Amino acid sequence: MDIEKVNSMDFGEFVDVFGNVIERCPLIAAAVWSKRPFSGLGDLEKHFFAFIDGLPLSGQEGVLRCHPELAGRQLPWGRLTAESQREQSAAGLQNLGAAERLRFTELTAQYRTRFGFPFVLALRLSDPAAAPRELARRLRCPPAQELRTALGEVKKICHLRLADLLGEQP
Numbered sequence: 001m002d003i004e005k006v007n008s009m010d011f012g013e014f015v016d017v018f019g020n021v022i023e024r025c026p027l028i029a030a031a032v033w034s035k036r037p038f039s040g041l042g043d044l045e046k047h048f049f050a051f052i053d054g055l056p057l058s059g060q061e062g063v064l065r066c067h068p069e070l071a072g073r074q075l076p077w078g079r080l081t082a083e084s085q086r087e088q089s090a091a092g093l094q095n096l097g098a099a100e101r102l103r104f105t106e107l108t109a110q111y112r113t114r115f116g117f118p119f120v121l122a123l124r125l126s127d128p129a130a131a132p133r134e135l136a137r138r139l140r141c142p143p144a145q146e147l148r149t150a151l152g153e154v155k156k157i158c159h160l161r162l163a164d165l166l167g168e169q170p
């Protein structure tokens with residue numbers, strides 16, 4: 001899809017297409033629509049990122065809380081979105097061994113207890129086998145720093161999903 005097509009979308013079509021580039025946060029696409037016309041992928045994603053950066057702390061934490069836990073567990077509030085399903089299964093997290101899955105589950109529980117939101121990692125840009133080590137490292141970070149790191153991962157996921165939708169190299 002080219003950027004002219006994006007700029008020609010009405011509100012409903014735009015939110016249908018871009019509503020999940022930030023996991024389960026269609027409001028962000030709804031807000032970004034009013035920033036059209038976009039000059040390209042970079043301009044489009046700049047508006048998604050700016051919306052996140054402009055949120056109050058509660059809103060930024062809310063964006064993170066909309067992300068599914070890793071390790072491919074079914075969510076208490078329903079199934080994974082198609083994008084998350086693809087990203088998590090491609091990362092092989094659904095195939096973790098029993099011991100790995102237990103360690104990962106324990107770490108994600110400690111992480112959520114400490115920070116109040118799930119561990120977010122752009123799986124397509126990271127070595128899945130290193131995910132538990134990355135989780136353990138970030139678990140020790142100060143909350144304000146970890147919030148910034150986690151939002152950075154949300155932006156990486158957003159970039160990849162936008163690149164997919166526009167048919168561009170991520």
Ligand SMILES: NC(=O)NC1=NC(=O)NC1=O
Binds near residue numbers: 068085121122
């Ligand atoms: N908690 C997460 O990191 N979730 C995810 N990372 C991805 O790359 N896709 C997800 O669903």
